[in-house]
């Protein structure tokens with residue numbers, strides 16, 4: 001009976017207080033949390049820092065002794081704060097019951113899950129969403145994801161991914177917004193707004209988690225989990241700003257990272273977590289470890305045993321232990337014998353209780369487990385419609401010689417070629433949460449549905465993979481099987497138009513999916529060469545989750561559409577663009593190199609002393625270049641064409657009171673209405689630390705009818721024009737800036753202007 005009465009006591013605090021507190025930064029709940037804290041034993045406090053994987057699904061290496069009975073017992077004792085990978089309204093309700101109705105204080109569990117581009121209805125992968133440059137769309141997609149997941153009892157999304165990713169070899173590049181810190185920061189806000197909404201206690205919103213703090217996307221050689229050695233200049237100017245943007249947007253939590261950053265594992269990085277995140281930035285939310293990353297401090301060679309790992313991670317500011325089970329084992333004794341200060345424990349527990357409070361769990365611990373809504377919301381018709389809209393706006397038209405696209409709907413015979421074209425599964429992308437396998441619309445289906453009266457025929461052509469495909473295991477790539485080429489070439493030559501779908505399996509990207517080569521696998525390139533010869537009227541449709549090195553295809557194909565992995569409605573979205581029902585407007589969030597050897601490859605490189613052969617003989621070797629390939633991009637960051645044509649007027653650029661104002665007129669000189677993304681880049685020409693040749697600082701999207709012009713004004717302020725020194729200090733330095741404005745990072749008009757701050 002004791003347990004029940006204390007539960008009632010604890011719950012009563014919460015039931016009596018207003019739970020409409022908006023985010024982690026507000027303090028209405030502090031007193032209530034302190035009162036609860038005063039009732040808790042050290043074990044119970046440490047229990048709140050403990051996160052277990054459910055037994056439904058595994059998204060990391062599971063310990064051999066994984067035992068659901070033991071987990072249930074621990075929950076009942078109040079020694080678990082949250083779980084991940086618990087599925088369905090019924091499943092979360094059952095688990096919640098164990099905590100609320102059995103543990104001494106009845107503190108509810110929080111339920112986390114990896115939801116980064118949808119829960120059941122799949123939206124474009126995050127990299128594709130970033131290609132839309134459309135924040136409203138990204139917010140909408142996340143809002144729907146939150147609505148679907150929350151109906152099943154999940155209230156903590158392990159996203160958005162804020163990892164700036166300059167290396168296409170890194171498989172997790174698909175999870176974030178690409179190579180650029182500014183674009184990633186903009187999407188940080190958009191995704192967080194969609195997930196968290198205005199009020200965390202709304203049962204259709206969830207807590208977001210900005211991950212992986214920090215520097216994870218700079219893995220050496222693009223190898224996932226591998227060490228990160230980056231300059232402090234890169235850390236402060238590229239890796240950290242998106243996280244700062246996430247904090248400013250009120251993100252409820254942050255997940256740290258597996259890798260070591262310049263010698264210190266991120267999970268035990270005191271400077272990152274305590275000094276910068278919780279100190280300078282004033283973050284009051286929860287810092288969650290990544291899966292077993294506290295335990296991995298020993299394999300990093302940073303802690304001699306689990307006890308030392310506990311001390312180092314905890315003192316560095318990692319509040320919650322996901323699946324290392326080290327805090328539960330080590331922290332109580334460390335607190336009791338005074339090795340670790342109890343005030344640190346109280347601080348960590350407060351953060352977790354505060355998040356639960358903000359989520360409204362103390363008002364009603366079952367508010368998210370709603371079987372009725374689960375039935376109603378998952379794969380709802382309007383969610384699929386939004387997925388189609390999001391898909392269309394994420395497509396990038398890379399090339400369109402002689403306006404071969406859009407394809408006329410009166411064409412008689414269409415060949416759809418490529419193993420990827422037929423897949424209803426690959427379209428869903430990696431990190432697909434609870435998408436039903438094979439539930440997406442394939443590109444072939446999309447084409448057939450768009451033109452039901454037309455003769456549309458399919459041939460597999462190349463063989464990229466064979467056997468079972470799984471999120472958890474390596475794919476079986478097929479090399480050297482040319483047996484299906486002849487049929488495909490014959491179909492190509494007898495058709496009016498060929499839609500050749502090439503690229504990657506979706507499980508070539510995602511966690512643990514690094515590649516040493518970002519060209520096309522299987523025998524796709526050979527097939528392409530034959531098909532393009534058989535029928536020059538060939539449109540290449542690319543499906544991929546990273547930039548690709550495809551110089552031969554870029555040169556020979558008359559038209560190329562970058563379609564990424566667009567989710568449940570992919571085939572329809574692609575057909576909308578192929579046949580002109582949607583005018584493409586996406587722009588690349590990553591640079592496409594000529595060769596994998598250029599990676600890491602990103603547009604905001606430094607100039608170096610010898611970038612171009614200026615006043616010396618350019619045949620000499622003494623300048624920055626490769627002797628065997630081009631050092632520039634095949635398709636640069638920000639590139640993307642339209643079925644409309646846009647003309648940029650001459651920009652007026654003026655320095656005004658420590659800022660810069662830009663006026664430019666944009667005209668649609670084409671024949672149809674279209675949307676253009678106008679991009680603004682700057683270069684600080686001379687600075688106390690060398691600066692990139694260009695960096696994105698602003699952009700705007702404009703929809704124009706044929707012949708219509710619009711005057712645009714951009715104002716760059718101190719935040720845009722300053723930069724971080726390697727010391728971490730943000731500075732504004734007087735002097736000359738070059739301002740670039742245009743439709744891609746390489747297609748710009750520029751002016752120089754002097755600014756005094």
Ligand code: NOJ
Nearest residue numbers: 059060114158211290291
């Ligand atoms: C490991 C991944 O790095 C992280 O992003 C994910 O949230 C966790 N596993 C949980 O699945």
